[in-house]
Amino acid sequence: MLDASSGRVGAQRYAIISPRAQIEIKQMMPVWVPGRPRRKKDTEDITRPEAALREQDTSPA
Template structure:
């Protein structure tokens, strides 16, 4: 899950959760935590992440 690079803001460093892991977490949370409702925000985030990944994959190297 934390397979992406280390991020930094000023002196603060932290591991970055990959976009694909973020998508999986948002899709699976209602399965992993029964009774947790699916949220509109999560669906919007998933769409936004998928679009960004598609645009990223289409860019020339």
């Protein structure tokens, strides 16, 4: 899940969650936590990175 690069805020280093992992977490949360409704924000949080990844995959190198 933490397969992307690491980041830094000041002297503190942090693992960065890859966009694909973030999408999977948002998609699976209603399965993992039954009864938790999918919010409009969750749908938007999935749509934007998916679109960016598609654009990145189709852009010339």
